[in-house]
Amino acid sequence: MKWPEPLLLIILLPLYFLSCDSKPYPQVLQLADSLANTCPDSAIVLLEQFKDSTHQESKEAQMYYQLLTIKARDKAYITHTSDSLILEVLHYYEKKKDKKHLPEAYYYAGRIYRDLGDAPQALEYFFKAIESAKDCTNYRLISRIYSQTGMLYLYQDTYDQALEVFRKAYQYNILADDSTGIVYNLRDIGRTFTTLNCADSSLYYYKKAFIKAEQMHNKHLMGIVLSELSSLYIQLDMYPEANDAIQRSNQYIKDLGLAPHYAILADYYHRINQLDSAIFYYTKAANFNDFYQKQGSYKGLGNIARKKGQYKEAMEYFDKYLIYTDSIKEIINTETIRKMQSLYNYQLKEEKNRELQQENKRQELWLTILISTIMLSITLIIIYQQYNKRKKQKIQEQQRLLDEHKEKQFHESLQYIEYNKKQLCQLEENLKQAESEKNELKQNLINAQKELLEHTNKQVEAKQRALQISEKALKESDIYKKFHLANEDSKIKAEDWDTLSEEIDKTYNRFTARLYVLYPFSEREIRICLLIKINLKPSKIAPLIPCAKQTLTSIRKRMYERTHNQHGNPESWDEFIRNF
Numbered sequence: 001m002k003w004p005e006p007l008l009l010i011i012l013l014p015l016y017f018l019s020c021d022s023k024p025y026p027q028v029l030q031l032a033d034s035l036a037n038t039c040p041d042s043a044i045v046l047l048e049q050f051k052d053s054t055h056q057e058s059k060e061a062q063m064y065y066q067l068l069t070i071k072a073r074d075k076a077y078i079t080h081t082s083d084s085l086i087l088e089v090l091h092y093y094e095k096k097k098d099k100k101h102l103p104e105a106y107y108y109a110g111r112i113y114r115d116l117g118d119a120p121q122a123l124e125y126f127f128k129a130i131e132s133a134k135d136c137t138n139y140r141l142i143s144r145i146y147s148q149t150g151m152l153y154l155y156q157d158t159y160d161q162a163l164e165v166f167r168k169a170y171q172y173n174i175l176a177d178d179s180t181g182i183v184y185n186l187r188d189i190g191r192t193f194t195t196l197n198c199a200d201s202s203l204y205y206y207k208k209a210f211i212k213a214e215q216m217h218n219k220h221l222m223g224i225v226l227s228e229l230s231s232l233y234i235q236l237d238m239y240p241e242a243n244d245a246i247q248r249s250n251q252y253i254k255d256l257g258l259a260p261h262y263a264i265l266a267d268y269y270h271r272i273n274q275l276d277s278a279i280f281y282y283t284k285a286a287n288f289n290d291f292y293q294k295q296g297s298y299k300g301l302g303n304i305a306r307k308k309g310q311y312k313e314a315m316e317y318f319d320k321y322l323i324y325t326d327s328i329k330e331i332i333n334t335e336t337i338r339k340m341q342s343l344y345n346y347q348l349k350e351e352k353n354r355e356l357q358q359e360n361k362r363q364e365l366w367l368t369i370l371i372s373t374i375m376l377s378i379t380l381i382i383i384y385q386q387y388n389k390r391k392k393q394k395i396q397e398q399q400r401l402l403d404e405h406k407e408k409q410f411h412e413s414l415q416y417i418e419y420n421k422k423q424l425c426q427l428e429e430n431l432k433q434a435e436s437e438k439n440e441l442k443q444n445l446i447n448a449q450k451e452l453l454e455h456t457n458k459q460v461e462a463k464q465r466a467l468q469i470s471e472k473a474l475k476e477s478d479i480y481k482k483f484h485l486a487n488e489d490s491k492i493k494a495e496d497w498d499t500l501s502e503e504i505d506k507t508y509n510r511f512t513a514r515l516y517v518l519y520p521f522s523e524r525e526i527r528i529c530l531l532i533k534i535n536l537k538p539s540k541i542a543p544l545i546p547c548a549k550q551t552l553t554s555i556r557k558r559m560y561e562r563t564h565n566q567h568g569n570p571e572s573w574d575e576f577i578r579n580f
Contacts, residue, residue, distance in 0.1 A: 025061055026050075032068050040075035047072060063092045067101060070108050080115040103133040107145050119152050126152070134520075139176035143169045143185070150188060154195070163192045167523060175513050183213045183221045187228065193494075199236055204495040206232065223252030231264050239272055259288040266300055275304050295324035399565070417460055420453045427453070470507040479503055480534055488543035497527060504533055511580070519563050528555060532577045538570070 028050055035043040047069050054065050066089050074080070086109045093102045106129035113122035126149045133142050146169035153162035170185035186209035193202035206229045213221035226249035233242035246268060249261070266281035279301065286297035302317030427450050434442040474480055479499045486492060504511045515521055515529060524545060531541045542552045556570035563576075 025064055026057065029061065029064055029068060032072065036068060036072040036075050040072045043068070043072040044076060059092070063089055064101070067105060067108070070112070071104070074108060074111050080112040083109070083112050083116065086112050099132070099135065103129050103136055103138070103145075104141060106132055107141065107148070110145075110148060114148070114152065119156060123149065123152055139172045140178050140181065143172035143176060143178065143181055146172065147181075147185065147188065150192075154192065159192055159195050163189065163196070164523065166192060171513070171516055174510075175516065179212065179216050180218070180221065183209050183216070183218070183225065186212065187225055190232075191228070194232060199232070201494050202232060203229075204493075204498075208498075219252045223249055226252070227261060227264060230268070234264065234268050234271060237271075239268070242268055259285055259290055259293045262288075263293055263296055266297065270300055270304065275308070279304055291324050291327050295321060298324065417457050420457050424450060424453055467507075474503055474507045474534070477503055483531065483534060483536065483544070484540075486540075486544055488546065490544075492544060497530070500530055500534075501526075504530055508533065508580075514580070519559075521559070525555065525559060528552070529559075529577050532556075532574050533580075535578070 028046065032043045032046045032050075035046065047065065050065065054062050057065070066085055070080075070086055070089070086105070089105050090109055092098075093105050106125050110122045110125035110129060113119075113125060126145055129145045130142070130149075133145065136142065146165045150162045150166040150169065153159070153165065166185060166188045170182065170189065173181035173185055186205050190202045190205035190209060193199075193205060206225060210222060210225040210229065213225055226245050230242050230245035230249060233239070233245055246265060262281045262285040266278050266285055269275070269281065270278035282297040282300045282304075285293045286301070288294075298317045298321040302314045302321055305311070305314035305317055427446050431443060431446045431450075434446060479496065480503070482490075482496065483492075483500060501512050505513070511533065512526060512530070515526060521529070527545060528541060531544060536544075538549060538552055538556075542549045545552065547555075553570050556573045557568065560568035560570070560573035560576065564572075
């Protein structure tokens with residue numbers, strides 16, 4: 001809900017005055033941060049009211065205010081026109097090595113440079129955001145970073161790279177449990193497959209996106225997906241399916257952009273030779289102030305007029321079509337020049353940075369020579385100690401995750417049930433002794449312990465039964481059989497891998513998401529783990545990846561060593577995955 005600005009200020013300004021003494025962040029800024037995601041216009045109003053008071057706050061609060069201002073304007077789809085504010089914010093957080101705010105600052109720097117038309121610089125900041133977010137649990141932010149990176153790859157016509165990062169965005173939105181983000185991710189994957197002329201995969205992901213939007217009862221998202229899906233059906237000459245998608249999308253027309261919708265309707269009716277309807281919607285689309293819509297509409301109207309023998313009208317329409325075609329060519333040429341110029345500026349900047357670094361190295365060389373051997377040794381010792389400390393912390397964290405997994409696995413195992421049964425036997429003996437001693441308090445305590453253990457065993461047994469049922473269903477599924485029967489000549493599609501992942505995730509409690517938390521595995525490594533999980537032998541796995549058997553052995557060994565921080569063999573990794 002978007003609140004009226006006066007009402008919002010009446011409600012929020014008292015909170016500001018009550019929080020002026022709060023350090024380092026006044027409560028009003030924290031409130032603006034939460035509003036930025038859902039009501040960015042309201043956040044902008046609140047921040048503007050606070051602007052005159054920022055000089056009274058700490059430097060940290062001032063930088064937080066500037067970051068929030070950038071964030072709110074970005075969320076409100078206000079085009080960024082300058083990088084001066086974000087550069088100041090970045091300098092501050094980089095100097096402080098602020099792990100909390102730096103990933104977000106890098107992300108919005110990327111957004112700003114995207115608006116400024118500097119794609120290479122935007123990509124560099126998105127890469128920095130991903131790198132700085134390695135230890136971050138804000139999966140929603142990480143997903144947005146990957147999504148924006150994918151959009152830039154599409155902008156630069158690098159579709160394979162776009163597809164890879166869109167898939168990563170999708171996985172992180174699953175971890176974040178962000179249903180809206182998941183729909184957009186699936187839509188973006190579908191779009192990318194369309195550009196790659198992979199119609200089957202594109203249809204699969206669009207349908208998957210619609211099902212998710214439908215489950216959310218989100219009419220806006222349903223309309224967006226149906227609109228793009230109907231356009232794809234038309235391109236594929238699947239007119240009955242296109243008509244169905246159009247009819248379903250009509251009920252969400254208020255939540256869609258009218259111009260693209262009219263253009264789709266016009267194209268559809270033109271293709272099925274319902275010319276009067278096509279003329280109606282071409283005319284409507286042409287009335288919008290959009291060069292691309294006008295170009296397509298006048299071309300369509302010209303073709304229809306020529307088909308009807310109305311050559312004078314056809315010439316008038318084609319004249320208008322050519323006018324807007326020339327305008328669009330000029331826009332494209334300008335955009336191409338801008339791309340080339342931004343790339344040139346980026347390369348020039350990089351070259352100047354390299355020259356500056358080389359000059360600094362030459363200036364520092366004589367100082368380095370003056371440093372004594374002892375001081376150098378001390379420095380190296382400190383660096384080595386810090387490195388070992390960080391490495392130890394990383395190993396400890398990795399070990400903690402593994403220990404947690406082992407403990408959870410034990411507490412859900414048959415061995416745990418047997419262990420509890422032994423404990424129950426011991427409690428029975430203790431109970432008999434307490435009864436002979438007529439110690440009622442001790443009897444009550446032992447009985448309570450028994451009840452707890454018995455209840456625990458029932459829970460574990462229930463989980464074991466549920467797992468057995470799930471595993472049986474998995475083994476009887478079509479996708480399980482398909483992979484077990486597959487060979488190097490089998491046509492395994494992207495959607496088959498997605499289906500297998502979904503089925504395994506349902507059976508083994510978000511298997512793939514838990515793997516991503518353990519280590520940022522590549523898509524290829526994840527697929528190997530999926531096949532191990534369904535008990536495929538290495539000889540069957542290798543042709544499905546595809547890779548050589550020796551390469552597969554190396555990959556499995558490497559995955560074990562990266563996660564366990566110790567030497568191991570591929571069989572150890574297989575055992576780990578089967579129990580994970």
